[in-house]
Amino acid sequence: MHSEKIPFSMARLDDLLDDFGIDVLIVTSKHNIQYLLGGYYHFQFDFMEAIGISRYLPIFVYVKGALDKSAYIANRNERDSIQNRTSAGYWMPTVVFGSSTSVEAMTLALEHVKSAATSALNVGAEMSFLPADAADVLRSELPNCRLVEAMRPLEKLRSIKTAAELEILREASERVVASMMDAVSRTRPGQSKRKIIDHLRQAELSRDMIFEYALVTIGTNLNRAPSEQRLEPGDIVSLDSGGNYRGYIGDLCRMAVHGAPDEELVDLLAEVDLIQQAARAPIRAGLTGSDIYAAAAEALARSPHGKQMHFVAHGMGIVSHEAPRLTASGPIPYPADDASVPLEAGMVISIETTLPHARRGFIKLEDTIAVTPDGYQAFGDGSRGWSRISG
Template sequence: HALVAEALGSGQPRLAVETEHLTLAAYRRLSERVDPGEIVDATVALRGLRLRKSPEELDLLAYAARLTDRVTEHVLGRLRAGLSELQVAALLDEAIAEAGAQPSFPTLVQSGPNSAQPHLSPTARRIAPGDLVLLDFGAAWQGYRADTTRMAVVGEPTPRQREVHEAVLEAHDRAVAAVRAGVTAGAVDGAARAVLERAGLGANFIHRTGHGIGLEAHEGPSLDPGSPLVLEPGMVCTVEPGAYLAAWGGVRIEDDVAVTEDGCRVLTQAARNLVVVPAEES
């Protein structure tokens, strides 16, 4: 606050801030040192500036994605029946720390029927044979974040589990294929949604197809149904279609995708198959 006060001086400055991040407590501390003058909300302007990433930012996002891929492979190889969702989340966070990074957001692990709730925090529920297991996490590197979701099943999957996973994977692939400059965000969402509707899972796809990612885990652009926002080179977003069936479970597959001049680049590259993990407790 002292440095900010010194920079503002004693005049009547016009200060632009992101009001969603400047807390009342911080504003009061600043006001005790200097008259901040006119406060202008720059949130919308700054969000617009952050929609397109610079080459340096893209490099940081790509590195965060590579770290995330390493964590994915490491933890899926250690997943076993008997571990609780909280224990698996701790394994993910530990692996992220060992890679020299930080979690991009609170890690999500959902098993069995819990996986039908897209944003449910990890619980003490222990993973059991027959469960679908959803891992949603990411590594942050120098402030830039990755975000991925991968699926596992404890023991051999049932035909229905394979069917839903295959439908979600196809929706994911169609949406990624639609990502390119000049296409609307709504068209990308529509590409994923059409696949799940044909599979009879349209009503089970209960969120948008994706969101922007960068300094925040959730920022623009948002891949909402019908969105007219036109994608441009340098934009980075998640593609994460899902299908959620109450009391049965859910499937989501998520990758980070950068819009390029001639298409797109998928930053997260860990295998997207339904990983079969041992049903025996160890």
């Protein structure tokens, strides 16, 4: 073991594990491993898992209340990455090398679990990130254990960001917006949607980000997938992009138009912005997610196009939709487990309002809001009006 600072709150994690009845965590998702290891990075975190006859499967084992019994099960080719990490002074648990397949990784993890804890266990596992063959090994080697879904306690652990995490999220948001403005400056009539997305990709890459996605519309077409559709004179463009910076998502939406926006376009975007401002205005620690939706609903009821608009608010951080989970009726359905729970300082909320206008096109703003004790901070909050495409 190492004496360096532990990158997560053991007390908070242990309390969450108590709440969910978990004795031992077997973490297999790359995003949660990256979080628990304080930003540890191996190149296979970014790329496909397939390798040789199996897949890359990192595993972090955590025994509740016993940090000294934790372990990281590493692939054979991770030695250099881990050496660089520890040489730089970062904490790492005991590292067990030797896996090349998912079965080998789980076998090594369970050997460690058996040496560190009793056989009658409540084992927390991320079912969506547990390969079938590794799950078979787990059930075979620990036949008396009770498997408990660990996704929820892990995302609740991540939901309150540290000051360092908030700074990364601020930077991620600002870099995404700057990349959008860079893409707008390079866009010209006649270019395809694929070309515009490529402008955005290159802009994010040039800012040391990993480009994850771009949802783009042109003109009155509401289709946001990449295509050969061409930008025509006077068309509007919506840019909704997720860029990953040091493991955290910058996810915002901004609008552009070729030439100058007419009065109607100015009014429509202002109408969308009024919903955004109404939703963010009451945000502070102690407010509930349902209060955000109530504020947005009041503004939508007064808006001329309120019945056509779609509003959603959701937690974000390492994952673009994570705790706090505030609605069960958004574009990505999940239980609204946190809708009536008070927000806490350090939580980060994405708020987004969309107007799919049949005659003018897809008009949307998406903003990133960090909850503070007495209010909020907006990250990447520039360029919220109509950015102009020249040429």
